[in-house]
Amino acid sequence: MAATVVARPLNHLLLTVTNTGSKNCDLTGFPAVRFGAAQSVPPAFEDSKPQAVVTLAPGESGYASVLLAAADGSGSHGYTAKSLEVFYGEGASARPSLPAKGVYVDDSIGVSYWQSTMADALAW
Numbered sequence: 482m483a484a485t486v487v488a489r490p491l492n493h494l495l496l497t498v499t500n501t502g503s504k505n506c507d508l509t510g511f512p513a514v515r516f517g518a519a520q521s522v523p524p525a526f527e528d529s530k531p532q533a534v535v536t537l538a539p540g541e542s543g544y545a546s547v548l549l550a551a552a553d554g555s556g557s558h559g560y561t562a563k564s565l566e567v568f569y570g571e572g573a574s575a576r577p578s579l580p581a582k583g584v585y586v587d588d589s590i591g592v593s594y595w596q597s598t599m600a601d602a603l604a605w
Contacts, residue, residue, distance in 0.1 A: 482575035484565055486584060490603060494547040494584060496567060496577070497599075500537035508535040508543045508595035512569045516562035516586050523547070529593035529605040544602035546593045549586050556587030569595075 483497045496514075500506040511525040526548075535543050550556050563583040568574045593605040 482567055482569075482577045484567070484577035484579060486580060487603065491552040492549045492585075493603060494549055495599065495602060496545045496547065497542050498537075498544075498569060498575075498595075499542045500539050503539055505539075506537045506570070508537065508570065511592050511594040512545050512567050514547055514592055515566045515568075516584070516590075517560070517564055519562075522568075523590040523592055526591050526593050526605045529596070529601075531594055531596060531601075535595045535597045543595045543597060544599045545595050546602045546605055548589065548591045548605070549584055551587060551589040556589035559585055559587035562586050 485495045487493050487495050496512055498508065513522040515522055537543050550559060561583040563579060564576065565579050566574055566576050593602050596602040
């Protein structure tokens with residue numbers, strides 16, 4: 482699992498998960514992300530729900546995006562998070578690295594459903 486800060490769209494983090502097994506893997510729903518010691522996970526953008534479950538063959542990757550903060554500064558309760566835990570699949574979780582300086586998160590945070598392409602994930 483990797484978490485990458487992207488230049489566009491603004492204030493987004495791209496989550497990438499790769500099937501390292503020998504069988505197909507289904508990515509259902511959306512990743513539950515927890516930054517730092519947050520007590521709750523952000524909601525999903527319902528419009529990002531794909532029409533079918535994303536199935537990864539061995540070696541393939543799936544993607545989801547996280548809107549970290551409102552681009553116009555309208556979000557509140559912002560803080561800098563230095564750690565991330567991502568829950569996905571059947572009880573699986575990962576702790577991908579964030580930049581050393583952390584990422585700024587506010588209450589406008591949201592996540593996309595899992596997508597089969599990076600472009601689809603970053604559309605949200």
